Amino acid sequence: MTHSDPDSAVADLTEAFGFLDAWEDRYRYIMDLGEALPAMDDTLKTAHTQVHGCQSVVWVAVTTEGQIVHLHADSDSQLVKGLAAIVVRSLDGRNVSGVLGFDLAGLFDQLDLHAHLSPTRSNGLHGMVSQVMLRVGAIAKV
Amino acid sequence: MTAAAPIDVASIRADLPALSVQVHDDQQVVYLDAAASAPRPTPVIEAAAAFDREYPANVHRATHQMAAQATAAFEAARADVARFINAANPHDVVFTKGTTESINLFASSWGGANLGAGDEVLITALEHHANIVPWQLLAARTGCVLKVIDCDDEGNIDTATALSMLGDTTKLLSLTWVSNAIGTVVDLHPLITAAKARGVTTLIDAAQAVPHLPVDVRELGADAIAFSGHKMYGPTGVGVLWARGDLLADMPPWQGGGEMIRTVSFAESTWNDPPWRFEAGTPNISGVIGTSAAVRWLESIGMDAIAAHDAAMTDELVTRLTSIDRVQLVGTPQHRSGAASFNVEGMHHADCGMLLDRHGVAVRTGHHCAEPIMHRLGVSGTVRASIGCFTTSDDLDAFETALRRVIEVFG
Numbered sequence: 001m002t003h004s005d006p007d008s009a010v011a012d013l014t015e016a017f018g019f020l021d022a023w024e025d026r027y028r029y030i031m032d033l034g035e036a037l038p039a040m041d042d043t044l045k046t047a048h049t050q051v052h053g054c055q056s057v058v059w060v061a062v063t064t065e066g067q068i069v070h071l072h073a074d075s076d077s078q079l080v081k082g083l084a085a086i087v088v089r090s091l092d093g094r095n096v097s098g099v100l101g102f103d104l105a106g107l108f109d110q111l112d113l114h115a116h117l118s119p120t121r122s123n124g125l126h127g128m129v130s131q132v133m134l135r136v137g138a139i140a141k142v
Numbered sequence: 143m144t145a146a147a148p149i150d151v152a153s154i155r156a157d158l159p160a161l162s163v164q165v166h167d168d169q170q171v172v173y174l175d176a177a178a179s180a181p182r183p184t185p186v187i188e189a190a191a192a193f194d195r196e197y198p199a200n201v202h203r204a205t206h207q208m209a210a211q212a213t214a215a216f217e218a219a220r221a222d223v224a225r226f227i228n229a230a231n232p233h234d235v236v237f238t239k240g241t242t243e244s245i246n247l248f249a250s251s252w253g254g255a256n257l258g259a260g261d262e263v264l265i266t267a268l269e270h271h272a273n274i275v276p277w278q279l280l281a282a283r284t285g286c287v288l289k290v291i292d293c294d295d296e297g298n299i300d301t302a303t304a305l306s307m308l309g310d311t312t313k314l315l316s317l318t319w320v321s322n323a324i325g326t327v328v329d330l331h332p333l334i335t336a337a338k339a340r341g342v343t344t345l346i347d348a349a350q351a352v353p354h355l356p357v358d359v360r361e362l363g364a365d366a367i368a369f370s371g372h373k374m375y376g377p378t379g380v381g382v383l384w385a386r387g388d389l390l391a392d393m394p395p396w397q398g399g400g401e402m403i404r405t406v407s408f409a410e411s412t413w414n415d416p417p418w419r420f421e422a423g424t425p426n427i428s429g430v431i432g433t434s435a436a437v438r439w440l441e442s443i444g445m446d447a448i449a450a451h452d453a454a455m456t457d458e459l460v461t462r463l464t465s466i467d468r469v470q471l472v473g474t475p476q477h478r479s480g481a482a483s484f485n486v487e488g489m490h491h492a493d494c495g496m497l498l499d500r501h502g503v504a505v506r507t508g509h510h511c512a513e514p515i516m517h518r519l520g521v522s523g524t525v526r527a528s529i530g531c532f533t534t535s536d537d538l539d540a541f542e543t544a545l546r547r548v549i550e551v552f553g
Contacts, residue, residue, distance in 0.1 A: 023500055027497065027500070031552065055508045056490060076490055076522075078489075078493050079490075079492070079493045079496055079497075080492065080493075
């Protein structure tokens with residue numbers, strides 16, 4: 001990842017969103033984040049890593065490097081990919097307890113994107129986050 | 143089409159409080175998702191609420207006055223629905239929880255009793271999953287076979303192709319009237335006529351037809367039709383299965399419980415007459431009463447007038463979409479009602495839907511519970527805009543402006 005330190009990545013996101021008042025600028029920025037998301041290796045795109053949202057296809061894989069968690073994500077929807085990029089930037093590079101303890105809902109609230117994380121939206125993002133937490137939680141139990 | 147006086151859209155809109163809702167804090171909603179669920183008129187909301195407020199008793203247990211009132215309203219609703227579709231007998235109207243349940247009821251009861259190994263059920267490539275999956279479940283149970291009439295690349299069902307598939311083993315023709323995904327109106331008349339001549343039973347999924355077209359089951363000639371209340375401005379959770387009385391009389395129960403029996407002992411039970419034989423348990427009484435208010439609301443406007451209005455709005459919707467660069471219609475059928483499906487070149491349908499939503503425009507995106515027709519037309523999903531008797535040129539103008547803006551900024 002370009003951001004080795006997830007805390008500074010979160011600070012950068014918060015700051016960037018702070019400058020964007022118009023919703024179109026915010027959505028454009030989210031799509032740009034998606035475009036900047038490192039390509040997910042095709043071998044990681046399996047039935048196991050696919051999240052079933054009704055509207056778009058989302059993949060998320062969790063790998064570890066020692067104690068450090070890495071996330072890999074992709075979506076065929078540019079907006080969902082951008083939202084996934086926010087999740088990746090916020091969590092990638094943390095250790096297991098750092099991922100499990102991170103207040104993602106709080107961040108999405110702060111960025112005024114909480115509606116997209118809601119289970120009532122069928123964009124797959126909620127499912128993606130649930131899967132990340134489940135997998136990282138499983139690592140924690142090993 | 144009968145020449146009908148134009149409808150008074152302003153007074154229709156005044157009856158639909160949902161159209162005044164603001165979304166995203168400051169956007170007036172532009173509701174183009176009637177094919178998923180139509181907004182509820184105030185008289186419908188009031189009728190359902192009056193039941194809950196004034197006589198919330200169970201039906202068909204009339205030893206006290208509130209129960210008698212509930213039963214009378216419930217059975218009057220049955221008569222209203224029968225009149226609405228010109229059914230000869232209100233007792234041929236079975237209340238269910240939606241089109242999906244109506245088709246499942248028919249598949250389970252009529253299909254279970256009449257379809258054996260090798261018997262064919264013929265559907266079209268346009269069907270909603272609700273007219274596909276019940277037959278697959280039945281096929282697994284009885285060995286009957288599901289056959290599909292293909293459509294052409296524009297999404298039309300060719301009559302000659304369809305007729306050529308009616309064979310000696312065809313037992314049921316189960317067809318959508320109007321495609322929910324792309325709006326095709328299927329020319330049912332020659333298919334129903336040919337099926338009748340061969341002794342093939344016909345079931346019509348009329349969910350998307352009932353809000354836009356006058357429905358006359360005697361003129362239609364089908365053996366059964368299924369539709370939903372909430373797509374015709376009634377409450378959610380109410381559906382109708384209408385079937386010919388003699389067909390219903392021979393159909394076995396599909397769910398057991400209260401209401402559907404005549405006598406019960408531990409040795410055996412005997413069945414009530416239709417329609418109650420098929421309405422086990424306490425029904426959605428407030429929903430059914432609301433549905434009857436929806437019927438009366440539609441009748442007060444006039445279905446011929448609604449059909450003319452909705453046809454004009456459908457045409458305008460297509461014309462506007464066709465005028466926008468990079469918009470590709472998915473399905474360009476010769477006869478269309480109520481809906482148009484499209485994609486924007488280079489943009490995921492879900493993104494387009496989310497961006498339109500941010501402009502206050504409510505549309506549906508995805509495969510519309512009709513994956514086979516999406517695959518047939520070479521897409522994974524679409525954006526679908528659908529209209530109703532409340533839709534105005536101003537709505538379509540707001541939609542077009544928003545869509546052009548979405549393409550300009552994000553395309």
